[in-house]
Amino acid sequence: DAKTTQPTSMDCAEGRAANLPCNHSTISGNEYVYWYRQIHSQGPQYIIHGLKNNETNEMASLIITEDRKSSTLILPHATLRDTAVYYCIVRVVGAGNMLTFGGGTRLMVKP
Amino acid sequence: KAGVTQTPRYLIKTRGQQVTLSCSPISGHRSVSWYQQTPGQGLQFLFEYFSETQRNKGNFPGRFSGRQFSNSRSEMNVSTLELGDSALYLCASSPGLAEETQYFGPGTRLLVL
Numbered sequence: 001d002a003k004t005t006q007p008t009s010m011d012c013a014e015g016r017a018a019n020l021p022c023n024h025s026t027i028s029g030n031e032y033v034y035w036y037r038q039i040h041s042q043g044p045q046y047i048i049h050g051l052k053n054n055e056t057n058e059m060a061s062l063i064i065t066e067d068r069k070s071s072t073l074i075l076p077h078a079t080l081r082d083t084a085v086y087y088c089i090v091r092v093v094g095a096g097n098m099l100t101f102g103g104g105t106r107l108m109v110k111p
Numbered sequence: 112k113a114g115v116t117q118t119p120r121y122l123i124k125t126r127g128q129q130v131t132l133s134c135s136p137i138s139g140h141r142s143v144s145w146y147q148q149t150p151g152q153g154l155q156f157l158f159e160y161f162s163e164t165q166r167n168k169g170n171f172p173g174r175f176s177g178r179q180f181s182n183s184r185s186e187m188n189v190s191t192l193e194l195g196d197s198a199l200y201l202c203a204s205s206p207g208l209a210e211e212t213q214y215f216g217p218g219t220r221l222l223v224l
Contacts, residue, residue: 043115043201043215044154087154094209097144098167101154 004088009106012082018075020105022088025069030092033064035073037084038104044087047073078109113138115204115216123222129190132219136183136204142166143185144213145177148199157200160185161208189221197223 005023012018024033035047048055048062050071055062061074075082087104116135124130136143144167145157156169160179177187183204189196199220203213 038154041199041218041220043203043217045215046212049212096167096208097142097159097203097205097213098156098169099144099146099154099203099213100156101146103153 004090004102006086006088006102006105008103009108011108011110012075012078014080014109014111015077018073018078018082018107018109020073020075020086020088020107021070022073023070024088024090027068027090028092031090032093033062033068033071034089034091034099035060035062036087036089036099036101037082038087039081039084044101047086078107080109080111083107083109115202115214117200117202117216117219119219120217121220121222123224124192125224126192126194128192129188130192130221131186131188132200132202132221134185134187134202134204134216136185136202137214140204140206140214141183142205142208143179143183144203144205145185145187146201146203147171148201148218149195149197154201157187166208192223194223197221 034049036044038044050062064071085104142161144159148154159167163179174190179185199218201218203215205213
């Protein structure tokens with residue numbers, strides 16, 4: 001699986017959009033971009049994933065650049081409960097369920 | 112549907128002992144993966160089981176082993192515990208191998224003294 005690079009930490013004001021970047025410049029054509037988050041001491045939670053088109057669900061939006069070398073996770077209206085470590089992962093779907101986690105971004109939502 | 116359940120939630124052992132952790136996947140899910148999370152190494156993949164067969168294995172010593180039963184429940188075992196095995200052990204399940212989403216349990220926190 002391709003390596004990802006994320007900022008170590010970010011702050012966001014409550015109610016504002018949180019934009020979390022991820023660089024995956026060595027991504028292959030058959031690798032998807034996944035986002036998970038982990039709230040303190042809990043198991044990781046799936047957020048969203050995409051291949052090359054932008055995706056949106058009830059939790060977040062995923063914007064993938066046209067060359068697929070980077071992406072941004074957007075939490076449109078961050079709340080204090082969104083404070084967590086966010087992991088960007090690239091993986092090939094259909095080749096097993098192993099996830100390779102990097103260090104992630106620690107997002108702190110402040111009142 | 113009930114989520115992924117892991118037992119026990121907390122465990123204290125001493126060096127040299129062995130431990131068995133249990134994971135019950137979401138009903139209907141046949142793939143179970145295990146991960147170890149430590150402050151120093153982060154989240155690391157241990158192994159994955161599907162239909163009672165180990166499909167993938169991470170870079171861990173042979174002291175770490177696992178198995179999956181016919182009802183998809185899984186156990187992992189760590190023998191001859193070391194202090195460095197203190198960690199949060201997480202289990203994740205998904206319907207199959209080609210699935211897009213894995214669902215994680217709350218984890219078992221193991222402390223080795």
